[in-house]
Amino acid sequence: MAEFTMPSLGADMDEGKLSQWLVHPGDQVTRGDVIAVVETDKSAIEVECFQSGTVDALLVDEGTTVPVGTPLARIGTTAETAESHPPESPPAEALPTESPPPSTPLVRRIARDRHVDLARVHGSGPGGGITRADVEHAEPATEPESGKITPTTRSAKPVRGDESTRERPAPLRVKSSPLARRLATELGVDIAEVTGTGRGGTVRAEDVRSAAAVVGPPRPAVPDSARTATARLMSRSNREIPHFYLSTTVDMAAALEWMHARNRELPLSARLVPAALTFKAVALAARKVPELNGHWIDDRFVPADEVRLGVAVSLRGGGLVAPALGHADTLSVAEVMAALKDLVARARGGRLRASETADPNITVTNLGDQGVEAVFGVVYPPQVALVGLGRIVERPVAVDGLLGVRPVLTATLSADHRAADGATGARLLTAMDRLLQQPEEL
Incomplete structure (x- = not known):
């Protein structure tokens, strides 16, 4: 079982903040896939994995700051996954299912945020793979089915507890860039109250700065981390x-x-x-x-x-x-x-x-x-x-x-x-x- 650890993203980096997971336990990943977003003092970085296999467990919650080298997730190889989870015998008359076109964890996360059904997207990447640009140009579903758990609509974190809880819609998250979220924290702005001017209503850094100008000057005790x-x-x-x-x-x-x-x-x-x-x-x-x-x-x-x-x-x-x-x-x-x-x-x-x-x-x-x-x-x-x-x-x-x-x-x-x-x-x-x-x- 391989460990995905907090990477060193520069000679001056001692720790990083896990800003966002782009995968869930059970997801298949390929070497080079972007599976997490890490915030450093200077910027938000999309972090790739260096192991192909299945995500076994996420060890660190979003928003947690940990030292460089800390295990963030466990990724099992195909052989390990098959050994620990042997396949069940299929029903005698199981109907064949249509698998969606290949896509990376980052593309799947963007599709979920935009309510885009990947099965309806024509991939322009190698082997018919769906790229980020394909999702950004796709038409989102006008009324996504509530309560239906699919690879493109499940919540950002795995749901625990009774199965009935899966019928509850996940709380809405403000669409914003990592830079906008960091600025909102530093400037004391409630990002949920900011009107986004980016594509699809995404809150950008400029929106946060404009809101900060209305709210008032930032708290002097908060330094500019970058x-x-x-x-x-x-x-x-x-x-x-x-x-x-x-x-x-x-x-x-x-x-x-x-x-x-x-x-x-x-x-x-x-x-x-x-x-x-x-x-x-x-x-x-x-x-x-x-x-x-x-x-x-x-x-x-x-x-x-x-x-x-x-x-x-x-x-x-x-x-x-x-x-x-x-x-x-x-x-x-x-x-x-x-x-x-x-x-x-x-x-x-x-x-x-x-x-x-x-x-x-x-x-x-x-x-x-x-x-x-x-x-x-x-x-x-x-x-x-x-x-x-x-x-x-x-x-x-x-x-x-x-x-x-x-x-x-x-x-x-x-x-x-x-x-x-x-x-x-x-x-x-x-x-x-x-x-x-x-x-x-x-």
Whole structure:
């Protein structure tokens, strides 16, 4: 019997709050399925399981805060489940039942919340599987049958006691995002009294802030947990890491010309922005300079075997998160663009996954869209390097003895002097610059 434990979702995480279960005892799960939502000081994270089988028991109630490593649930393999629960002999004339299309626990939970009958949903995923987008575009049942217990309408928690209690409808839950619930707690707002403006009446963080403005200022004793967590991590960085800083000016003319040519061939929704090119260039540069792609652990540098590129994202409620793009050096520029849009949207919506919050190997912070020309960041421990990207501006530049106006970008590097020196840092910035002069190689 495997244990599903509270994961470590960052170097600074000691405990987490189990915000929501997405499965019930008896549910079948597959490795990689999202089965729970965990709230940290910074964000709400969708956590995947790493074992295929049947959920045997949920060991921790929703709303409970436990240390990292605490068992949250038990998951039995198919063989264990068959041994402990041998199949009953079917009736002689049992009618065949139609099994619903395959779906993940997260999709089933969303379907229950939206009163969507999965048996009526056409799956667009591999093998006809139902995806989150399929459920969100499906028409909900106008009047779900009360008291009928089915996989799509049962209550969020298993019902105990007399069988007659199953006929009672489950209490209504306010549809809200994890970020909205956390803000409501911090601002002293009763989320049940807030009118949601999101899809299907979902209460969003902006709705909670608007309600807080009407109710009055928040209690001063309640700290902003995301801001506090960021402050704690940055204090640790400045206390432990001897930083050094480098900068270079990158001519972006060739990269922008190539990007504009590509965009003329792409639909509006898939068009590229300069960040897609610069992030891909950083990922390839990190692969070329492995001395800066890894972690400082136990007084030594441990190189990584892949490029997990951290993306610094500012949260609307304050604070920062830096989820990772896995194998970023192997993605095409178009794939980097799509992944960035998806990652930033889910980070700000409180829908990150545990695999995305595992420590990146090198992080990029881009403040160009904020009008900043140069940013010298603070290294996220246990990483040893952070690349800063500023705004692309036009400057007079001498090229081949001729003075002209060129679009340029200031790229900076903040690095840990214990793991590398200036020459190593210069190699990374130079590699990034050369790649952006040949964008077709990205």
